[in-house]
Every structure is written in structure tokens, then in C-alpha cells.
Amino acid sequence: MNHRIALSIGIANYNEPVHQLGNAGNDAVLMAKTLTSRGFDTTLCPDPDQPQLLAALDTLEARCAALALEGKEVFCVVYYAGHGVEMNGNGYVMPADFPAELQPSTLSHYGVSLLNILSKMTAAAGPKLLVLDACRESLAHWNSFDMNRFAENVAADRSTFGAALDATNVVIAYSTSSGAIASDGKGQNSHYCEQLAELLLRHDLSITEMLTEVGQRVIMRSATRQRPWYTSSLLKRYKLSDLPHYQLTQAVPVNTAIDYAARIHERQLDMTVILHNQRHVTLADEFERRRLLNAKSAIQAIAVHGEQLFVKTANNQVTIWSGDGNAPVVIKVPRDDTFGIEVSPRGTAFAIYGMRCFQLFVLDDSHWRCAHQLQGPNMSYYGAVFPSEREVFICNGKGEISRFDASGPTTLRHDITTDIHGPIYDLAVLPGARLLAASCCGGQVLYFNLATLALSGRTTLGRVGDNRSVNYAALREIGASDSEALAILDRRDVLLDDSGTEWEAEDDSANSYEDKLKYCVRIAHLDHNLLCCVAVADARVLAIGSEHGFVFMLDIRNGAVFQTLDIGGGRGTKLQWLCAAASGVAALSADGVMLTYHSVPAF
Known part of the structure; x- marks a missing residue:
């Protein structure tokens, strides 16, 4: 039997007032609730400092490793909402005790690299989804000395956690594009978290289909100011659905x-x-x-x-x-x-x-x-x-x-x-x-x-409503109405009109087809x-x-x-x-x- 394990991290209350966030804690709570409803054994980790965050990741790793020893695969999800930075594809998240000033020394001492997180998730075989609902602010304003020190930090992380780079069945989802900020949202949750939580409950979507739909919604709602991304090494189609x-x-x-x-x-x-x-x-x-x-x-x-x-x-x-x-x-x-x-x-x-x-x-x-x-x-x-x-x-x-x-x-x-x-x-x-x-x-x-x-x-x-784009193949995954009507048209050359008289199928002109389609849809709804x-x-x-x-x-x-x-x-x-x-x-x-x-x- 396979297992589902998740860790939901939200950091809103930073020690330094300059880093305070409004919705990160709410986002983590919502994601923990959503993942739990999808069969994940979920741990909520609110406002952790660096030792607490590392301890939560170590616990996650230990649980995955124990299941791996039993020959079991693990669907592992880590969600992070808080501050983050990135340079040349190398990202770090910032725990609650991160200092006010962002420097290479503070990043190496207080930050947690994405490679470190990913390495904990890969302790067992199975799909892994790492979601980073955080800014990916660039460090381009640093001078050459700072850049060299940052490169040394990255090299050390790659030496320690480099095996995670070759892991298969991994998806890393970003709430925004590289070098950009992510909106914290105007309500109780961020734009990205709202859409992700809603689409996680869809049974018919794979991980990548879900993330694509999340991205489209966030781009539309942010008027293109925020563009989510994801990278994937999946070898097969995995769904978040917990139903057979x-x-x-x-x-x-x-x-x-x-x-x-x-x-x-x-x-x-x-x-x-x-x-x-x-x-x-x-x-x-x-x-x-x-x-x-x-x-x-x-x-x-x-x-x-x-x-x-x-x-x-x-x-x-x-x-x-x-x-x-x-x-x-x-x-x-x-x-x-x-x-x-x-x-x-x-x-x-x-x-x-x-x-x-x-x-x-x-x-x-x-x-x-x-x-x-x-x-x-x-x-x-x-x-x-x-x-x-x-x-x-x-x-x-x-x-x-x-x-x-x-x-x-x-x-x-x-x-x-x-x-x-x-x-x-x-x-x-x-x-x-x-x-x-x-x-x-x-x-x-x-x-x-x-x-x-x-x-x-x-x-x-049997009521698709306004979604006229649902095709016959989609009937396998969702409800039916217009699709049923199309199936009726596919298999019948004769229909009945309102009086019960046989209505012979004529040419394939748009008008006759649309009239028959409307009639079949009405019959499918009533009968x-x-x-x-x-x-x-x-x-x-x-x-x-x-x-x-x-x-x-x-x-x-x-x-x-x-x-x-x-x-x-x-x-x-x-x-x-x-x-x-x-x-x-x-x-x-x-x-x-x-x-x-x-x-x-x-x-």
C-alpha cells in the first residue's frame, strides 16, 4: 500500500517587522486542510524559525525513509508560503528568524535551500510535489564580492544535496516567475493559494494539468502581473485524487x-x-x-x-x-x-x-x-x-x-x-x-x-450548463448532457420532434444540426x-x-x-x-x- 505525506509551512510572523506577511499563515492552514481532505497525512508547520523548519524537514525525511524500508512508495507534498529569494535558479526560503538585512552571510546561516528541502522529500520513491508560494526576488543588486560568497553557498549546498537534482517524479511549482514577486492577496489567502486549493479538489486533473490551470487563473486574475511556473521530471501521469x-x-x-x-x-x-x-x-x-x-x-x-x-x-x-x-x-x-x-x-x-x-x-x-x-x-x-x-x-x-x-x-x-x-x-x-x-x-x-x-x-x-466545449471523450471523466446528445446524434439517423413524429436526418448543415442538438439536449435533460x-x-x-x-x-x-x-x-x-x-x-x-x-x- 502506498502512502501520502504532506508538510504545509506558512511563515507570516517574522521576527523582523520588515518581513511581516499578511496571509502566509492562512495559506498554510488552507493547504493543510485541503491536502488532508485528499488523503494526505498532513503536518502544519506555522511560523517556524530555522531550527524548527529543519526539524520538521528531518521528521518528514525519517517518515519517508521508514516507509521506503518497508518497500512502500510515498506521494510527498511540501507547501511553503513565506519569503524566498532566487539567483540563477538557486532558491532559498527564509524562516521566521531571518534577519532584517539580506546578505550572503545571513542567507547561508539562516536560509534553507530548495535543494535541502527536495533532498528530504526524495527519501522514498514516488511522486514529489514541492510548492513555493513565495517571492523569487533577484539578488542582482549585490556586488561582485557578495555574488562570489553566494556562489560558494550554492556550491556547498550542491555538494551536500546534489543527488536531489537527479531525482525522478519531482515537480517544483512556483507561484511566480523567476526574479518576480508573488502577491499576498487582498483577502484571506494569496491568489495562488486560492486557486491551488480549489483545483487540488478536482479528481480529473493530473498534477501538471492542475498546475497549468492554476497558472492560467492566476495570470488572468493578476492581469498578467504574476505568472506561475513549474518544472517537472515526472515519468507518468499522477493525480491528486484520493479516490480509486x-x-x-x-x-x-x-x-x-x-x-x-x-x-x-x-x-x-x-x-x-x-x-x-x-x-x-x-x-x-x-x-x-x-x-x-x-x-x-x-x-x-x-x-x-x-x-x-x-x-x-x-x-x-x-x-x-x-x-x-x-x-x-x-x-x-x-x-x-x-x-x-x-x-x-x-x-x-x-x-x-x-x-x-x-x-x-x-x-x-x-x-x-x-x-x-x-x-x-x-x-x-x-x-x-x-x-x-x-x-x-x-x-x-x-x-x-x-x-x-x-x-x-x-x-x-x-x-x-x-x-x-x-x-x-x-x-x-x-x-x-x-x-x-x-x-x-x-x-x-x-x-x-x-x-x-x-x-x-x-x-x-447530465447538465454541463454553459460549457459547450465538453466533447464526447470528456464524458469519461465528467457528467453528461450535451455529450450525451452528441452521442445520440452519432448513433441515430432518425429523431422525434415535439409531436412524436419521426424527424429524418437531413444534410449536415449548421442549422439542422444545431436544431437537432438543442432538441436532444432538451430531451436528455427532461428524460x-x-x-x-x-x-x-x-x-x-x-x-x-x-x-x-x-x-x-x-x-x-x-x-x-x-x-x-x-x-x-x-x-x-x-x-x-x-x-x-x-x-x-x-x-x-x-x-x-x-x-x-x-x-x-x-x-
């Missing part, structure tokens, strides 16, 4: 045609995937397909709990197969189409839901009884989830979520108000964040506090149904399956999409269903292909 990348490892066709009720389910007992389709329940383990059950009538829904199978068939019964050879339990249920079954964590309750009906069953004294039932001619129930053994949430086609608590003699109901004017398709409990997530029509994902049931957040998928809401093994990640054939991987800490998986949308195929898998997610496309994505850990 989901990589397609297999795509295997299902041998039989997929019916409308076909679904896949995770079996945690052996970390396999169970498929139900038509009258069959099949175990899917890598490339193996093994039939578990053949039903006498069509299977509408199943649930998997340990070795147990809960099977709802078209002959209006739920059969519970124990897996231990004992006779199954059969429960009669209403004559309505069933969309799904959900089982409680310990298997002593289950909910069955579908068209016009919802039922909650609990196990009392070895007998199943119906604890609650909802039936109505104009209602469909699309999803359910158990946060605890006798507590279940359900969602319906009118944008409503209800909680039922069957822990007492009477089942208690609590309705949750939403602003969704249409179906809520699926629910997931995010135990680490104590949230209930709901995937809805219109590309909406809602988050509710499990304790208060209050709405605590929202993610809107962006998020069918599946899946909590995966990584507690920071939520997988949302779109009817259009894409799966959006969300960072639940801020609701941002950090990766988009193309299940079939790029080839015009919709998503059938989605479930968690051993180390990632599994998806079933509507044309009968089962795809498995494994998570590749971040560095």
Missing part, C-alpha cells in the same frame, strides 16, 4: 435474451454476482456461469442474503430458498408486477415493491407476517432500502420517500418531502456519511440526513432517469446508473462526479441494472452484456 479509478476488466455476453425484469445482485457471501433473467437464477463468477435455480414461472424479482434467495415469481408468490437443503418457505403476495425485493441486514425482514403495491414482511417466532402494506391503482413503488433490521425506506413514482419502522407492535410511518415531480427510482444507505441517497428522474440525486431526514445535499447529473443508486465497497463512493447507459461515480463528500463509466451509451445501448461487486461495480446492459469494473486504488 474504476477499470473495465471483463465484458461477457449473457447466453440468453434479456427480459424486462432481468437484474443483477451482489452476493456478499462469496463476492459473486447473481443474475436473474426469465425463469433462471445464475451465478456469475468471473467467466463462469452456473445455474442456481430454474423456476416454473417467470421470475419478476429476487434478493440475495447470504445463502438465501428470495424469489418473486409471476404466480404471485415469494419463495425463500435457505441454501441448506431444507424445504423453501412460500409466501403468497398480491397479483401485481414486482420491481424488486430488499432484505434487512440480518435477514429477518424484507420488502417487496412494484406496480400498485408495497409490502413489508417481518419474521416473528419463525413465521413471516405482513407488518405493513400499501396498495393503490395509481402508484408504483420503485426502490427500497433497510438502514436497520426493522426500518425500511421506500420511494415511489410521485417523488415521495417514506420510512416505515416495524420494530414495535405497530408499524410507524414517516413521509419525507422532496421537490421531485416524477419518479424516485432507487435508494441507498451511506453508513459512513449517515446519509440516505436517492436517484431520481431529471438527473437528480438527493441526500438526506439519516438522523433528521432533512435534505442535506443534491447532485444534478435523464437515474435508475440505480449503489453504495460500493469504498465508503466514499456512490455509483449512479443512468438509463442512457452511463454510470456516474460520485464522491459523496461533496457530491462531485469523478468518473463516468460507459456501459453502453456510446453505442446506443441502455443500462439494464447495476450492483456492487467484489472490488468495484458490475453492470448489465440492455443488450445482454455483463460488465465488471474493478477499482484501482489511487496512489
